[in-house]
Amino acid sequence: MVPFINQDPKEILELIQSQYPLQTTDHYTAIPLDGTKKNGYSPIYRNSRAVKGLVSVPHPAVRTVKDIFDLTTKVYPKSPCLGVKRKDAKGDYLPYKYDTYEEISQKAVNFGSGLFFVLENSPFLTNSSCHAKISKHKRVVEKNEMSFILTLYSHNTQEWCITDLACAFNSVTTTSLYDTLGPESSEYILALTESPVIVCTKEKVSGLIQSKKENKSLSNLILIVTMEPLTHVDSELVSLAAKENITLHSFEKVSELGALSPNDPVSPSPETVYTISFTSGTTLKPKGVVLTHGNAVCSSAALMSIHNGVRHGRSYCFLPLAHIYSRMMLAFSYLMTFSVAMPRSASPLTLMDDVKEIQPNDLALVPRVYTRLESAIRVATVENKQKPFMAKLFKHAIDKKIQLMLERDGATGANLFSDMFAGLLRKKMGFNNLLVFGSGSAPLAPDTIKFLKAALNVGINQGYGLTESFGGICGSRALEAKPGSCGPIAVTCEAKLKELPLMNYFVDDAQGPAGELMLRGPQIFREYFKNPTETAKAVDEDGWFSTGDVARINSEGLIFIIDRIKNFFKLSQGEYITPEKIENVYLSRFPLLTQCFVHGDSYHSHLVGVVGIEYERVLPWLQSRFRKSPPNTRKFIEIMNQREVKKLFLEEMNIATKSVLQGFERLHNIKIAIEPLKADNGVLTPTMKLKREIATRVFAKDMQVLYQEGSLIRNVSTKL
Known part of the structure; x- marks a missing residue:
C-alpha cells in the first residue's frame, strides 16, 4: 500500500468509513456545467459534490x-x-x-x-x-x-x-x-x-x-x-x-x-488489469471489458456516495460473482469491513433460508428477484384468500405506509400500526437487521419499490451501471418519495446526453433533456479485449463512452433510463416504435406483469407481444373476473390465453398505461405465459437483459399466430 504522509492505517480506514454513508443531501443532485452545451448534446452533468473535479479513490493511499x-x-x-x-x-x-x-x-x-x-x-x-x-x-x-x-x-x-x-x-x-x-x-x-x-x-x-x-x-x-x-x-x-x-x-x-x-x-498498480469481464450483452459474441484496479477502487468510491448502509x-453474496455488479459489492464490502456470507449452494432457492440465518444489513438483488419477493408477500398478506380479515389489516397498514412515504424524499412513513405489521414480516423473512435493498441490471417497477418499502419498512437504492463502468455510476435515494429514477451521476463520473431525432428524443425537450447517455471519468473501462473496432465504436476521441441506453435528466439532475438506442423499428404506417420504452411502461404501470416482449415490423400497423405472469399473482384476477379456479399452472395458462380472457387482460393493461402510451404504442394482441423470457432459451442475458434479435426468432411463430388472430382492441375504449 502506498504510504500517505506516514498516516496510520487505522486513521486512513476510519477516515474512509466515517464518510459512509454520506450525511448530506447535496450528493443526491447533479448540475449542468456552464458553457458545456454543444449542438445536439446536453450540457455535461456532474454530481453537486464533484463540480470542481471527479473523485477517483476513497483515499489517496487506496489505489488497488x-x-x-x-x-x-x-x-x-x-x-x-x-x-x-x-x-x-x-x-x-x-x-x-x-x-x-x-x-x-x-x-x-x-x-x-x-x-x-x-x-x-x-x-x-x-x-x-x-x-x-x-x-x-x-x-x-x-x-x-x-x-x-x-x-x-x-x-x-x-x-x-x-x-x-x-x-x-x-x-x-x-x-x-x-x-x-x-x-x-x-x-x-x-x-x-x-x-x-x-x-x-x-x-x-x-x-x-x-x-x-x-x-x-x-x-x-x-x-x-x-x-x-x-x-x-x-x-x-x-x-x-x-x-x-x-x-x-x-x-x-x-x-x-x-x-x-x-x-x-x-x-x-492502478493501471494493472484486474479483470476482463465478458459481457454476454444483447449481441451474439461476448465482448471482454478490460477493467483495471483503478476502475475497481473508483467504483467503491462511487458506492460511498450513492449507497446507504x-x-x-x-x-x-447472492448475485453471481461472474458479473460485475457482485464484484463491485464485494470490493466495497471489504472496504467497509463487512462479513460476507456465501450461498450454501449453486441453487437460488436457498436465498431465503440463508437470509434468515445471516440477518444481513443490506442485500443486493435484481428486479426479477424483487418481483417474486413482492408476489410472495402479497399472497401471504394483502391477497391472502384464506385469511380475509388479516388481508384487510395488512392492506390498510401497507397502504397507509405507502401514503406516508410519498410525502417527501427521505420520509420513513413512521406509523405505529403499519410498522407493527412490517415488523412481523421482517422477522418472518429474516430481515430484522435489513436497512436497504440494492437493485440494478434492469429497471424495477415503481409500484414494486413502493410496496416493498412499505411492507418491509426498508429503503431501496435503485442504481444504474454497466460492466464498462465497473458497476453503478448512479443510485437513487433509498427513501425516494416518487420512485423511478436512478439518482444523479456519482462523484466519479460525468454524463451528457446525445439527442436522437429518429427516436424522437431531444436535448431541449420541455420535460428535460433526453437522448443517449454518455459517460466519462476514471470509473469507465479503457478498452474491449483484443477488439479495437468495438472499442472505437464505443469510446470517442474525447473519452466519452456511449452506453446505448436512452436517458432523461430532470431539473435535479436525476437520471431516468427510458429506452435502448438500438431497439427501434418502423410500423407500416411510418410510426417509429421504441419497444423497450413500451415494455418498461407496461411493467411499471400494470403490476400483474412480470415480463414483457413487444414486437412489430414494417409489414403491420400494430404491435403484438409476449407477456409473463405468475400463477399466484394473477389467479385472484381470474377468479374475480371469470369465476374460474384452474387447479394447476398448465390449465391456468390455457384459460388465460382464451380470447375473451386475454382480451380483458389486455384491455386492463392498456387502461393502466393510457396516459403514457400513444395509440400506436399499445399492444393489440398478446400471448400469456409463465416466465416465457429465460436465459436458458437464450432470450435473456445472464443479467436478465433481453436479447431482442434472439427473442424475435424464438417467438416468430407466436408473433405470426397473433397477427393472424388480429387486433383484440380495435374500437375498444380505454376510458375508465
Whole structure:
C-alpha cells in the first residue's frame, strides 16, 4: 500500500468509513456545467459534490483492490470476512462459519504462491507467448503489461473470492465463465484469453477436458484447479486430464504447496488489469471489458456516495460473482469491513433460508428477484384468500405506509400500526437487521419499490451501471418519495446526453433533456479485449463512452433510463416504435406483469407481444373476473390465453398505461405465459437483459399466430 504522509492505517480506514454513508443531501443532485452545451448534446452533468473535479479513490493511499484488502486486514485482522456453510458427516448443513480477514489474507497468499509453483513446474509448459509470461511474470508486470489470465468457473464460493484476491495480490488478471454463456462462448473466451489455468468446481472438469480435446485453440490450458478436494475416486479424472496435457490439482493441494514454497508477490498498480469481464450483452459474441484496479477502487468510491448502509455490517453474496455488479459489492464490502456470507449452494432457492440465518444489513438483488419477493408477500398478506380479515389489516397498514412515504424524499412513513405489521414480516423473512435493498441490471417497477418499502419498512437504492463502468455510476435515494429514477451521476463520473431525432428524443425537450447517455471519468473501462473496432465504436476521441441506453435528466439532475438506442423499428404506417420504452411502461404501470416482449415490423400497423405472469399473482384476477379456479399452472395458462380472457387482460393493461402510451404504442394482441423470457432459451442475458434479435426468432411463430388472430382492441375504449 502506498504510504500517505506516514498516516496510520487505522486513521486512513476510519477516515474512509466515517464518510459512509454520506450525511448530506447535496450528493443526491447533479448540475449542468456552464458553457458545456454543444449542438445536439446536453450540457455535461456532474454530481453537486464533484463540480470542481471527479473523485477517483476513497483515499489517496487506496489505489488497488490489494490496497483495500490489506488496509482492512491491518486494522481489523480478527473481524469476520467470508462465511460459508459446510455439511457434517451426515450431510446436514452446519451453521455459517466465518474466516477472519487475517485468515483469508493468508489463504490468498498461500494459494497465490502455490499457483505459481504449480504452473512454473508444469510438465506441459510450452514455448508459447502465453506460457512465457508465467516464468517472466515479474518482468512483464513491471513493464505495466498484462501477464497471463486465470479463469474462474463456478457459483459463488469462498474459494472463488480467495482466488480473486490471490490474483489481485500478484498482479494476475482474471476472467470468468458461467453456465448460461454456453459451450461455444466459453470456448471462445478461453481461446481469446489464452488462459493457462482454470479454477472451478469439480463438476466442470470433465467438460473442460473434453473442450480442450476437441478444440486446438485451447492448447495453452495446462492446469485445472478444483475447489473441492480430489480423492482416490477422481484418479481417472486426473488421468484423463493428463492425456490432454492438463495437470489436475485441488485448491487445498495448491494452497499447501504455496505454504511450503512462498513467493514474493508483485503488487499491482492502478493501471494493472484486474479483470476482463465478458459481457454476454444483447449481441451474439461476448465482448471482454478490460477493467483495471483503478476502475475497481473508483467504483467503491462511487458506492460511498450513492449507497446507504452501515459500517462493519453483514452482507450476503447472492448475485453471481461472474458479473460485475457482485464484484463491485464485494470490493466495497471489504472496504467497509463487512462479513460476507456465501450461498450454501449453486441453487437460488436457498436465498431465503440463508437470509434468515445471516440477518444481513443490506442485500443486493435484481428486479426479477424483487418481483417474486413482492408476489410472495402479497399472497401471504394483502391477497391472502384464506385469511380475509388479516388481508384487510395488512392492506390498510401497507397502504397507509405507502401514503406516508410519498410525502417527501427521505420520509420513513413512521406509523405505529403499519410498522407493527412490517415488523412481523421482517422477522418472518429474516430481515430484522435489513436497512436497504440494492437493485440494478434492469429497471424495477415503481409500484414494486413502493410496496416493498412499505411492507418491509426498508429503503431501496435503485442504481444504474454497466460492466464498462465497473458497476453503478448512479443510485437513487433509498427513501425516494416518487420512485423511478436512478439518482444523479456519482462523484466519479460525468454524463451528457446525445439527442436522437429518429427516436424522437431531444436535448431541449420541455420535460428535460433526453437522448443517449454518455459517460466519462476514471470509473469507465479503457478498452474491449483484443477488439479495437468495438472499442472505437464505443469510446470517442474525447473519452466519452456511449452506453446505448436512452436517458432523461430532470431539473435535479436525476437520471431516468427510458429506452435502448438500438431497439427501434418502423410500423407500416411510418410510426417509429421504441419497444423497450413500451415494455418498461407496461411493467411499471400494470403490476400483474412480470415480463414483457413487444414486437412489430414494417409489414403491420400494430404491435403484438409476449407477456409473463405468475400463477399466484394473477389467479385472484381470474377468479374475480371469470369465476374460474384452474387447479394447476398448465390449465391456468390455457384459460388465460382464451380470447375473451386475454382480451380483458389486455384491455386492463392498456387502461393502466393510457396516459403514457400513444395509440400506436399499445399492444393489440398478446400471448400469456409463465416466465416465457429465460436465459436458458437464450432470450435473456445472464443479467436478465433481453436479447431482442434472439427473442424475435424464438417467438416468430407466436408473433405470426397473433397477427393472424388480429387486433383484440380495435374500437375498444380505454376510458375508465
